Amino acid sequence: MNAQELLEAAKTHTGLSQNGLAEAIGIRQPTLSQWNAGKTELSDETYIKLAKLAGVDPAEIIIEKHMRKAGPEGQKVWASLAKALPKSAALLIIVLLITPYNQAHETLSKFSTLANTYYVK
Known part of the structure; x- marks a missing residue:
């Protein structure tokens, strides 16, 4: 689904105008x-916000977006990711890709500390 199709799907699914969609996802209408x-x-x-408004899987939308933008070798990698990963794993990878490193590292460190604390007790 390309950008224009995603926008139309979000408008159809929500019944919002283009102005309403812009407001719903936190960007300006222009x-x-x-x-x-x-x-x-x-x-x-x-893209993720629009996918949710359109009622489609955000992981698929992000994979398609990056597949369109990638060169031939990158397209092969994205295509294999789309086939190989369950949707939940693909979404996790996407979240990790778009989350700044420090924030992701901090979150994972907290999880590791909690898990280690549990096992020590």
Whole structure:
């Protein structure tokens, strides 16, 4: 699903206008118009918000987005990820890719500490 199709699906699924969608995902309407016209690219986070509004799997949308943008070798990698990973694992990888390193490291460190504390007791 390309950007324009995703936008239309979100509008249809929610019944919102383009202005309403822009507000729902936290961007300005002119930005959404430029995106719809193919003049700009929205962030992964915005794609995820739109996918949820459209009622489609965000992992599939992000994989498709990166597959379209990648070169031939990158497309092969994204295609193999789409086939090999269960949807929940693909979503986890996407979240890790879009989460700043420090935040992800801090979250994982807390989890490790909690898990180690549990086993020590």
